[in-house]
Amino acid sequence: MKHKTFFWFFLPTALAMFLFIALPLTSIVSQSLHTPHDQVLVVVESCDPFGCKSETTIDHEASKQIKEEEPKGKWVGFQIYTDRNHLAFKEVGELWENKTNFFDFVSSLNNLPFYKAMGFTLTYVIVVTPLVILFGLIIALAVNSLHRHLKGLMVFFSLLPMIVTPLVGSLILFWMIDSRGIIGSGLQELFADPNLSLKASTGLTWITLIVYGVWHSAPFAFIVFYAGLQTVPQETIEAAMIDGATRFQQTIHVIVPHLSPLVAFVALIQLMDNFRVFEPIVGFSASAHATSLSWIIWNDIGQEIRLMSSAATTSVLTIIGVIILLMPVLIRTWREFNPEK
């Protein structure tokens, strides 16, 4: 295709992505480096027969003028990045100096909002991703050995947890684990503890969210692996059988290696999706015990006075996180594209 034709074909989608993804990106970077202007205050002294009073008022004229001169706000550089609500250099430094041991230091980081969110987000990504892959693989192997008619039915029902709106899916589970809901009261009965609540403690809330994450994403891994299983070479299996491999050995040494490119694919998608974990925290009303990077942004924007600079700063930090997460993939593609310089 000629450059010119390519240009015209690609222009609409490029324009959409440029205007609504690339430009907002530059806009959040700029917002994260500015804060709104302070109001200009003037002290007016008013004297009457009973004496003089000085009054502080807002000079609207002057405030407006400053706003017009610098519409982006006051330049603060990286100040927002290092404040207490974000990277909190000062606070972390103090904690490091006053620490008694390393674990103590890590747990005290939990009091800083950004590190608290980072802690949950990373835990979620690290725990959910491998569990999804493992669980998806087991479901795929199990369903694949069923009768033909049952397979279709299972695929249909398996798609549901994945396809349902994340917020709606988490609400459904939230109502079930409510202490009056079926799972919540069932667990109370099981452990004979009428006060047991999955929402009360941080540990249980984290486990709930992780279980939700696996429930929501395992179908995706299942579908991908299930499709891969249909293409496993029959000859290799037979050869392994003749060589005396047990069923388990066949699975480990033939089927799993055959699926390994798919594992990489599922892992990549899952890393991207789990890093943005957000809706379940809203759905499970779990923000007291677990916050994520996306959730802090949401919380900042949703305030009465929208904390745009703060939200923009967290956004930039999140994006840096995403890029670090994607780095291995990007480097690999780069190498494939530029072999042997």
Place this chain on the structure above:
Amino acid sequence: MTSNQIKRPLGLQLLIYGFVLFWFILAAFPFIWTMWGSFKVELDFFSKGDWTNVFSGVRTQVVYGKSFTGAGYEGAWIQEEFWRAFLNTAIVCVSTVVISLTLATLGGYALSRSGFRYSFWLLIIALVFRALPPITLVSGYLQPFYDWNVWGTLPTTIIVLVAINQPFTLWMLHSFFQTIPKELDESAKVDGCTQFQAFRHVIIPVMWPGVITAGLFSFLLAYNDFAVTALLLSQENQTMVPKIASFMGTTQTEGNIMFAVAAVVSSIIPLFILVMFFQRQLVSGLTAGAVKG
């Protein structure tokens, strides 16, 4: 695969059936339970004393004289005007799908037919954009949208959703168009067609399977979105998902949690229908990127 192997030992067979049953319950039961419960009163759905109340509907019988009631749906759809949110969702989803497919079909086709280096880079940029959580972009939208006075309206949200959808749809259609042999449009060009005519007369008639699959996924993305729609739409323009979220804030105090349950079930029904009719396309879409590696 395993069907023509030596017969499985009974223990393994039982283990497999047991596991499949376990997964089936895990995947399907929450939906069935909530759908059933949405026709009950709150004290039945959340029955602390005796969970079988949900099946017998004891309290529902006390209040309404029968064991099923549509009160939750009536409250949500009429009293809380959930129908408005439903209509908004329909408008947003249909427009988003149509626009994003139009743009991405052209773009994806161009990418698949251009062997130049920049098309590779464009795909990589799209991959990075795909990885960005949509909510990180929202604070970039709000200020300009306030300034231009377009915040809160449906068209604004549609355009934003289209743009956020683009990277994914582009990738999907790109890999689909690569499966259509190049010779097809090359030969049309030899016969004197321009590139666009070749696209119009040769590619469009054969592209529908891929476009339908990509359309399904961009529908799901728009339908399931919470972050963008909740922050960019004003109260009266809300779509279903933010509306449900706002139920959570207000209804709990009024004891009308069943409104939210009914709204949640109403929002799942379209997805059920979608999966029922398009199961094959969904599965092929999920695996399209993967199998090719």
